[in-house]
Amino acid sequence: MYVRLDERYRVTLTLNGRERSAYAEPRTQLCDFLRHSLGATGTHVGCEHGVCGACTVMVDGRATRSCLMLAVQVEGRRVETIESLAKEGELNDLQRAFREHHALQCGFCTAGILMSCHEFLGRVTDPSEAEVRDMLSGHLCRCTGYTGIVQAVLAVARARQNNRQETP
Template identity: 75%
Template sequence: MRATAEQRFPVRLELNGRSREGLAEPRTQLCDFLRHDLGATGVHVGCEHGVCGACTVLVDGVAVRSCLMLAVQAHERRIETVESLADDDTLNDLQQAFRRHHALQCGFCTAGILMSCVDFLERQPDPSEAEVRDMLSGHLCRCTGYTGIVQAVLEVAAQRQTNEEVQQ
């Protein structure tokens, strides 16, 4: 049976640790479903072509451009948006470092950059400056020269390494 654009399908997923569900047309982008249907307004939509990175979210722990994924593809998946990073009113270490290093300007692209940084630091806990800059090359920001972002990521990586050594 072929789906028509008017048909809506159930999409159940875990969003920022909570079970959520809604109905989506087959062509609905994940970013639009998260923002408009589930209220995750931290997901920003920029280019809608996967180039700018503003819509980046974590899907099962991996950074994904939510404008390139359909909502129906997220069925039974775990999605994390920038709203998942802070604990109530307390910013996480990465967000605090962004603040200290003035790594955000207008803030439009910041949510996507933060989510890419979360994934990146998970895979590369001790990055070089070049590796951070390479990761950031997938994001377009008109307001910053990226220096503050790089400094923030390197600071968090170093601090996490120090904390890990102390715990051992």
């Protein structure tokens, strides 16, 4: 199939629980589509090579580097960005833990890290420090040294574990 690179295609997806549509050229990166076409500016673009992790979003429930995916590849799919975590203006438990444990400084990488942590805690309910550090190895942060991030993730995991045990 021949695709003209100067044509624009309608891309319809579920973004943070709402169906959204916009037009994109075939070579438009998902991160640029989210920011410029759909206004989801919480997704940051860092290296554009999949190395830094700043652009991490969830695609169909999996943490994904949005700089390595084209907008046309999310047709009909479910995408969650950092904007999906806070509900009605209230930070979720992971975001609050980042604040409490000083897990962010400049904040540029934070959105991507939070999305990876969100996906990770959905899969691993009782992580070890080594597992958290391994998950974070795909993210570059020049400010924090990762200690606060690790502490925040472990604190959320413990709190969620306690909530599960207290709920009959």
